[in-house]
Amino acid sequence: MRTLGRTGLRLSALGFGASSLGGVFHSLREEDGIQAVFAAIEGGINFIDVSPYYGYYKAEQVLGKALRQIPRDRYILSTKVGRYGQDGVNSWDYSAKRARESVYESMERLGVDYIDLINVHDIEFADLDQVCRETLPALVALREEGVVGHVGITDLQLENLRYVVEHVPEGTVESVLNFCHYCLCDDKLLDFLDFFEERGIGVINASPLSMGLLSARGAPAWHPAPAPLQDACRRAAARCAAAGYPIERLAIEYAVQEPRIASTLFSTTRAENVHSNIAWAARKPAPALLQAIREELGDAFRISWKNT
16 A cells, blocks of 8 residues: 555555446446456455546446445545536536536445545646636635545646646645556656655556557557557567567556555456456566567657647
């Protein structure tokens, strides 16, 4: 277990990201997703992250069906405000009023009366100054009322996370969640860890497989990564396969090694994948293979993209 900044929350090094429960990446049979949540809890994972945006509320609904069967003291729950959608259309609302309403709506879907960590979701789609002066103060008020435990922000762009932290009172932001910047093909998050640590802000990493780039299956058709990065990751996956070492295993082993990252979130609807990831997270990556993969990536290392 690792402590999330100054929150006092002790998180498992590997966390369960519930985006897949919304059918975000592949079609979903609800019972499979529920069993994946059970497998995570039974395997020692205590941190679960979700959002009303995932599957346009479906992920929270499915997760809620699982959580109603799990004692509340077995998990630490994180969800988000600001990004939503319906009928395949994205929508955003970072107003204080909507943020407050969203928290109570999420609690109803999830079947809980308290959220451990509430986040402003994907702040790059917001006016960052509105996040600072309106969204976050609304969440801090809920924290003071005891409705939520702690307040954080999430984004792909690390610079946005830093901007918001620098423009709000100390203690407003207690954690940050960033994705695809601490994995085999991109370690940019390392450049920002000192900044967050100096301010007592906990760090959560997500998507150790870089949304499918680092998998034997390869990136899905919708993946926003540019072609040179996708090509390099395909070569890296082939290199791992030739060594008899699944790239997914190497990716999980690598992602949990940095002690300043409190938890790394992965997402799946398959209990067997949960079991594999937990086993891999207990091991250290093969140094020679790590070096070979870094060489295979070459100039594609740290290539990123805009969020969609």
